[in-house]
Amino acid sequence: MPVPRRFDRRPPxxxxxxxxxxxRVPEVRLIDDEGNQIGVLKTPDAxxxxxxxxxxxxxVAPEAHPxxxxVLDYSKYKYEQAQKVKQAxxxxxxxxxREIKFRPKIAEHDYDTKKHHVERFLKHKDKVKxxxxxRGREVTHPERGTMILDRLAEELSELGVVEQRPMQEGRNMTMMMAPSKAVLTGRLGEVDGDQPSEAGESETAPAGASGDGAATAAAEPTPPAPEPPAAAAEAS
Structure with missing residues (x-):
């Protein structure tokens, strides 16, 4: 966190x-404002x-002789130099x-927790040591450490690559992992959208057709039933 200026006692x-x-030098090699070489002049003349x-x-080159x-606008020159530094x-x-430490006899739950930390660091594009x-006589069984490191590298192969293979250093064994290309380019986890298959379309088409036919049949009006002959004679 930057120190506020009023509390920063360092000189600017x-x-x-x-x-x-x-x-203060007696003579200089002069370049004009258009970049042309003028030559060596006395400093007052320049x-x-x-x-x-x-x-x-x-x-611009105090170490040269002379x-x-x-010749330029120094305020503009200073601003342009600051912008170049900012862009760089x-x-x-x-x-x-980052560094994560394991024990050769680590419990499964602790292993999963530490693996999650390594996964998080790699996703943030950090290297992980x-x-x-x-401890003690555990150093006589380095294969246990190698087994843990190889397992970790295999399970996180999509997120990281092994930059330095497991190496024994005294009582410690270290391995360096770096973010994978997929993490660095932001392509991790890209999945194409699901598209319906041709079989699914062919199966749903008849169902839609039968449904439309049923709707059409239901929309047609039902013809009225004819009156009985006796009722028609009484009416006349």
Whole structure:
């Protein structure tokens, strides 16, 4: 968490770039505002050259002999340099290494819990250092540690790849895992949408047709029943 400025007692960073009158060398190699080589000039003459164009004389290569200076707008130059640094930091990938420790006689429940932690770290694109800690005479059975590490690597093969095979270091055995390509590219867990099969469509079509026929039959009006002959004679 950044320290608020009012509580930060450190002095602000000083701009060490020498410009204009701060350039103390007797002569400089001058480059104008269009990038053209002017040549070696006396420093006062180079400063006049920059002032005539309402620009600054900026020392860009102080280690050269003579130092190289450019004629430019220093405020704009400083802003552009800050933007370049910002973009470089944005594209720079920060690699974090996590560590999870196992015991060679770890219980199944504890193994599942620690495996879940490794899985979470790999999904966050962190590297994981898995360590098997041996105590006492357990170190005489390194195959138990190898078995745990191989099992872990196999069960998490979709999330991580083994960057360093199990290696014995004193009483510890370590293995390094890195996120898999699927995790780094964000393609993990992509599943295509389900599409109905042709057989399913052919089976549902007749059912839909019979349903439509039933609906049509139900919609047709029922003809009225004819009156009995006797009732018709009385009516006449």
């Amino acid at each position: 960073e000083r701009d060490t770039t020498r410009i204009n009158e701060r350039i 400063l006049v050259f920059a002032q005539e164009r309402d620009l600054d004389l900026v020392e 130092p190289v200076c450019r 930091r944005k594209h720079q990938q920060q690699i974090t290494v 898995v360590t098997i800690m041996f």
